[in-house]
Amino acid sequence: MFSAEISSEKLKEAFETVAVLVDECKLRFSPTKLSIRAVDPANVAMVTLDLYQDAFNKYEASEGEIGLDLERLMDILGMAGREETVILQLDETAHKLLISIGGLVYTTSLLDPTTIRREPKIPQFELPAHITLPGSVLVRAIKAAVKVDEYMWMQVVNGTFILEAEGDMDNIRIKVGEDELIELESSDEAKSLFKLEYLQDMGKALGKANEVRIDLGKDYPVKMNFKIAEGSGDVTYLLAPRVVESE
């Protein structure tokens, strides 16, 4: 059983964080939250989304999961104005999801969850450097780096967070200033290289966050965590480095 009511803005914000990486996904619901775990087709980037009950105006759910055509769903949600409310209702008998926005009812057949790429196991590891900064600062660096190469270094050097890209003829180096940082802690060297294509996709969602916490290591995946839906939702991206060393 699943039935919920939420502002269109919060729902779009939540699903957008997953839609930047995958077109289809499994949506799990439980009495306390909606969750999505997804990995991109190339197995390089993962996303974990939890949207808690208090993000909703109304929320009723048992345990369950459904398959979603996320791309289509985002297209439909695009019809809703910022102030509009969206009602989601699962019709388990007909195997359909009903989405109501004002007088508009969109009904979609659910995807068979077994045809959807398996949810990834989220690896657990400790990383030595932790950087917290506004999403917009990170996005600006990504946009600059794209101008010279396809990859970007993320590193902490002497207590400074540095982003760098090297082209054949030119390079770009961004030192994130003290005034742009919210927090930085580092117990060891941290320097890893990431594909900008993924960072750009993640940046579409990251860029709106006031605080993004980055966990960084040496040739290790980067973890980027931020809140959505006014604090009632939580998103984590995990991105593999270019050279993945044995874990």
Added chain:
Amino acid sequence: MFSAEISSEKLKEAFETVAVLVDECKLRFSPTKLSIRAVDPANVAMVTLDLYQDAFNKYEASEGEIGLDLERLMDILGMAGREETVILQLDETAHKLLISIGGLVYTTSLLDPTTIRREPKIPQFELPAHITLPGSVLVRAIKAAVKVDEYMWMQVVNGTFILEAEGDMDNIRIKVGEDELIELESSDEAKSLFKLEYLQDMGKALGKANEVRIDLGKDYPVKMNFKIAEGSGDVTYLLAPRVVESE
């Protein structure tokens, strides 16, 4: 003889209602009004435009007709600012139309009216359902329907105006709420299916109208009428249904 002066905004608004369906047309003028009757190349959609003398700052005309390259004309009118005045003058000897916008004079050779698709006869028929609503409400439904199919049902069911589109995996159903309707009268069942491509084109002009009156029947053409130029002009679209039954 034809010579007229009008605000660029009104002239663009008027010609735009025809330009969404055809690239060329015959323009008829008489001592009291300008008129255009045109049918789209596939014979599915018709438009009737009447722009009355009081829409103009100055208006002098005898009876006559000229052939217009409407697409080109709209392009030229696009040069005019909203507040600018447009002067139209027919040079019958040279067979040219002069369009003045400030210090700019655009002179175009007229098309031979006999080379332009014949003006359609406007069929007369009574339809059982009448719906009046803001153009923006109709356009929003069209935009939603396009997301799931190429055709949209327009119907009146138990005093409610319902628009619906059905895709393979999903469907969308829009009930126009009481608060969005201006008027609805229905003496009999009304339900017809229309190609969204035409509704989208018409929507470009319809969407700006505060009141659109829709006349609807059962597998019959739909008629959509609205005022332009602050009430000094009148436009009617007629769109054939997917299944045209004998008239």
Added chain:
Amino acid sequence: MFSAEISSEKLKEAFETVAVLVDECKLRFSPTKLSIRAVDPANVAMVTLDLYQDAFNKYEASEGEIGLDLERLMDILGMAGREETVILQLDETAHKLLISIGGLVYTTSLLDPTTIRREPKIPQFELPAHITLPGSVLVRAIKAAVKVDEYMWMQVVNGTFILEAEGDMDNIRIKVGEDELIELESSDEAKSLFKLEYLQDMGKALGKANEVRIDLGKDYPVKMNFKIAEGSGDVTYLLAPRVVESE
């Protein structure tokens, strides 16, 4: 030696005037100014840019020249907000140019000046007609002319500045009104035909100038001069007419 600091807005405005014609250029610096002289690949349009010391917050330079990938540079400068300051520094040993915008440092290898198209000699000649007008008035005429042909006549007839384009079926004629002109002097007939493609490119920079001084002759190149960077920079375009007569 070359080291300078300037508002991003002024630097972009200056380089943009050259970037509309060429992708690469030589940049000359001297103790008092930066200069660029460039000619487009087809040898039809030339630009002269001088950006004086007082356009800069800080400026230190000996005599020298470097080769610039202008297209890339404009792309990087696009990262800077309007209020941001740009620092330019030449590293002569490494043969690199450093561009700093806030915490971002972009380092580019310089192009070998000998591989860049030679700087043009700027021809000197007297022209009989002089028209001064806001850049926006000229740009509007260019935009109108493009709708009917690829070429535009610029002419002074009886003390009026007239721009005209002739298509096969239509033509457009723009008389620049007294109220739109800043000044007009003419000692002889002036009428020349120019390719609109170049005027459109120049228009991107010209359009922002409050005053553009046009020098015009009979089948002669047109000269268009305007100030940039709040008067601390000077730009001249020279455009060959369609029929170039012997000088």
